[in-house]
Amino acid sequence: MLSHRLWTRLTPYLLIAPTLLLVLVFTLLPATRTLYDSLYQPARRAIEPSVFIGLQNYADLFDLTHYLGGRFLPILQNTVIFVFVSLVVAVPLALGFALLLNRQIRALGFWRFSLIYPMLLPLIGAASIWAFLYSDSIGLINTVIRSLGGQGQNWLGNPNLVLGSVIVVNIWKQAGYYSLFYLAGLQNISRDIYEAADLDGANAGQKLLWITVPLLRRTTLFIVVIAITFGFQTVEQLAALGLGNPADRSNLLLWFIFQNISERRNWGYVNAMTVILVSILLLFTVANFLIFERRGVEDERA
Amino acid sequence: MLKQFARWLFLSLLLLAPTTFAQTEPIVIDFYYPTAVEGPITEAMQRYADDFMAANPGIVINPIYSGSYTQTRETILTEINADAVIVDVAVMLATDLYSFIENAPIVPVQDFIDPLENAEDYTADFFPAMLANSQDMEGVIWSLPFQRSTPLLYYNADLLREAGYEEAPQNNEELIEIAQALTTEDRAGFLLPVAGAFPIWLYQSFAAAYGQPLVDADPTQVYFNTPESLAAIEFMTKIGLSQAEGGFGVGPLGGSAWGDTPAAFTSGAAAMIYHTSGSLTQILKDAEFEVGVSFLPSGPAGDDGTGYGAPMGGGNLYLFNDGSKSEAELAAMWAWVMYLTSPEVQADWGALSGYIAVRQSAWELDPLKTLTEETPQYAIPRDQMAVAVKEFDAYRSIDIQNIINPALSRILSTDAPLSEAPAILEEAQAQIDALLAEYR
Numbered sequence: 001m002l003s004h005r006l007w008t009r010l011t012p013y014l015l016i017a018p019t020l021l022l023v024l025v026f027t028l029l030p031a032t033r034t035l036y037d038s039l040y041q042p043a044r045r046a047i048e049p050s051v052f053i054g055l056q057n058y059a060d061l062f063d064l065t066h067y068l069g070g071r072f073l074p075i076l077q078n079t080v081i082f083v084f085v086s087l088v089v090a091v092p093l094a095l096g097f098a099l100l101l102n103r104q105i106r107a108l109g110f111w112r113f114s115l116i117y118p119m120l121l122p123l124i125g126a127a128s129i130w131a132f133l134y135s136d137s138i139g140l141i142n143t144v145i146r147s148l149g150g151q152g153q154n155w156l157g158n159p160n161l162v163l164g165s166v167i168v169v170n171i172w173k174q175a176g177y178y179s180l181f182y183l184a185g186l187q188n189i190s191r192d193i194y195e196a197a198d199l200d201g202a203n204a205g206q207k208l209l210w211i212t213v214p215l216l217r218r219t220t221l222f223i224v225v226i227a228i229t230f231g232f233q234t235v236e237q238l239a240a241l242g243l244g245n246p247a248d249r250s251n252l253l254l255w256f257i258f259q260n261i262s263e264r265r266n267w268g269y270v271n272a273m274t275v276i277l278v279s280i281l282l283l284f285t286v287a288n289f290l291i292f293e294r295r296g297v298e299d300e301r302a
Numbered sequence: 303m304l305k306q307f308a309r310w311l312f313l314s315l316l317l318l319a320p321t322t323f324a325q326t327e328p329i330v331i332d333f334y335y336p337t338a339v340e341g342p343i344t345e346a347m348q349r350y351a352d353d354f355m356a357a358n359p360g361i362v363i364n365p366i367y368s369g370s371y372t373q374t375r376e377t378i379l380t381e382i383n384a385d386a387v388i389v390d391v392a393v394m395l396a397t398d399l400y401s402f403i404e405n406a407p408i409v410p411v412q413d414f415i416d417p418l419e420n421a422e423d424y425t426a427d428f429f430p431a432m433l434a435n436s437q438d439m440e441g442v443i444w445s446l447p448f449q450r451s452t453p454l455l456y457y458n459a460d461l462l463r464e465a466g467y468e469e470a471p472q473n474n475e476e477l478i479e480i481a482q483a484l485t486t487e488d489r490a491g492f493l494l495p496v497a498g499a500f501p502i503w504l505y506q507s508f509a510a511a512y513g514q515p516l517v518d519a520d521p522t523q524v525y526f527n528t529p530e531s532l533a534a535i536e537f538m539t540k541i542g543l544s545q546a547e548g549g550f551g552v553g554p555l556g557g558s559a560w561g562d563t564p565a566a567f568t569s570g571a572a573a574m575i576y577h578t579s580g581s582l583t584q585i586l587k588d589a590e591f592e593v594g595v596s597f598l599p600s601g602p603a604g605d606d607g608t609g610y611g612a613p614m615g616g617g618n619l620y621l622f623n624d625g626s627k628s629e630a631e632l633a634a635m636w637a638w639v640m641y642l643t644s645p646e647v648q649a650d651w652g653a654l655s656g657y658i659a660v661r662q663s664a665w666e667l668d669p670l671k672t673l674t675e676e677t678p679q680y681a682i683p684r685d686q687m688a689v690a691v692k693e694f695d696a697y698r699s700i701d702i703q704n705i706i707n708p709a710l711s712r713i714l715s716t717d718a719p720l721s722e723a724p725a726i727l728e729e730a731q732a733q734i735d736a737l738l739a740e741y742r
Contacts, residue, residue, distance in 0.1 A: 135559065248708050262376065266701065
């Protein structure tokens with residue numbers, strides 16, 4: 001029989017064991033395997049063993065004359081633009097929405113629902129609707145522009161517009177979701193602080209800049225981290241919005257990885273790109289942990 | 303998911319069945335089929351399976367809907383990679399031949415055709431253009447056509463008539479002339495759906511019509527950087543360029559998106575479009591005007607300047623054997639493939655799905671015969687088989703498509719000006735040749 005003391009010590013481990021097992025089998029093992037496989041090149045025939053080539057897969061990806069490298073770097077650049085433009089537009093927009101919805105306005109429920117519903121729609125369906133809005137010939141956007149006497153644009157076919165078109169869908173999808181966090185954050189700010197500011201004669205702008213925004217700092221940090229993570233993981237809407245075309249100008253990293261899975265001989269490159277993507281995500285997650293979690297501990301101590 | 307569930311269900315039923323009931327173990331054929339069209343496809347497959355099983359006691363067909371072509375390929379490659387091959391017969395792209403020859407244990411159907419009494423007649427009944435992608439350089443047939451398609455020119459016959467054109471454009475010059483006559487403020491004269499989707503498919507028709515098809519019988523050769531290719535791409539690009547920029551000014555810059563092109567046509571926003579024969583049923587249903595269908599107009603190739611060049615598309619039947627199959631199992635797999643490609647099934651399948659029936663004799667049978675009599679547009683894709691060309695396939699075909707598509711897209715979308723096209727083709731060809739070097 002196990003002693004009571006031993007039981008007490010074992011219980012926490014038993015409780016996390018199922019989760020740990022899942023993480024081990026579905027996250028850590030595949031991740032290790034990915035890292036390992038990224039150092040190999042598949043042989044010409046499926047039945048032959050792969051060949052160890054060290055970091056050659058990574059070197060090829062950064063070689064602009066290579067058939068994948070020539071596309072990898074521009075696509076990485078697109079991804080970074082996509083993530084950061086989405087971020088700097090969606091986050092202030094979300095704050096604005098939250099501030100508006102935090103007041104007593106008519107039909108509040110309706111406005112709140114309107115903000116949240118893009119998040120509830122399945123992304124692939126929503127993106128398909130956007131694809132028709134963007135359509136050059138029959139799209140709503142061009143129809144409106146033309147009825148006002150303007151010149152329609154090929155939103156998904158023009159290489160200079162397509163990334164912007166995809167970013168707009170992303171912002172539409174995410175901004176309402178982020179504003180939920182801001183709404184929650186706003187409810188947590190004590191009214192006393194605003195009343196004190198009123199007594200000091202602060203105007204609305206000053207209260208926003210010096211009270212609301214600083215006190216929402218933790219919410220903002222959280223949103224920034226999830227926005228970056230979502231951004232790098234974006235893949236579904238590209239399936240409906242032109243598959244990364246034209247000329248890869250709207251192609252993003254995860255879609256590019258997916259595009260290359262179908263060819264067995266590329267598995268080394270696919271694994272190397274996955275390692276790069278996961279490293280980028282880990283970087284932000286660790287940064288988040290260092291800034292956000294540790295500060296959380298300090299705040300509680302204070 | 304569905305597939306796993308179906309297998310699980312099937313296996314449990316098998317376990318539940320009393321062993322005395324089945325005196326000899328039935329041969330089970332796992333049949334994977336993806337689909338790219340709408341309609342009662344699963345019901346039709348189950349009906350074919352039931353009919354086949356009724357006529358062939360001792361064989362159980364297990365039809366498994368396997369998603370898209372890409373998903374099906376990944377399922378099969380994963381099974382092979384894990385050394386657990388479940389698939390017996392699958393519908394996969396006709397252009398997967400060299401990928402499968404390299405990666406998967408497929409059996410050439412030639413092995414089964416040769417012992418047939420009427421082997422030659424049997425082979426000859428398939429449209430030769432459809433077999434082009436099935437045969438290797440020695441002429442060995444590896445797969446049989448099952449659900450095939452080809453691009454067509456769809457035109458608004460009412461609009462053409464109003465403008466004084468009684469017939470569809472026969473060649474590229476007429477295409478542009480009519481398109482320009484029909485282009486207005488809010489209507490494109492001609493939509494070429496090469497934006498967003500895979501420009502390589504329609505590009506192949508222009509390349510062939512200009513005299514140099516992208517591929518021939520040799521799977522280690524791809525002809526992308528050629529004068530004909532350059533001329534074809536220039537023509538395609540000009541469709542979207544305005545007349546002020548030296549183009550024809552009949553469609554949007556960069557071409558239209560694949561998915562909304564039929565809707566643009568049926569709503570009257572485009573007078574003519576290129577699209578797959580698979581869209582015919584939907585277009586006929588949606589259009590409120592007379593829909594004209596014709597061959598893709600010809601280009602300058604050939605002695606008389608009638609270079610036709612519609613590529614083929616769609617899926618073939620492949621047989622898999624990882625070495626574990628008995629003669630009886632292989633015979634059952636072949637019987638199922640023969641049944642699916644029989645004129646009777648093809649006449650039904652073609653009428654129901656909109657794919658081009660692959661056997662010439664199928665077109666003499668109902669319901670296909672009645673359909674083409676009542677709606678003659680359905681006969682056009684069949685007739686185009688006479689001038690259709692092999693669809694792009696080679697070793698490393700997916701990689702090579704992933705080189706050609708962005709290269710085409712850069713030029714067609716004018717991301718790079720036409721003056722840079724020769725350099726882009728040269729760079730792409732160098733990357734293709736580097737990939738194929740080890741296969742030559």
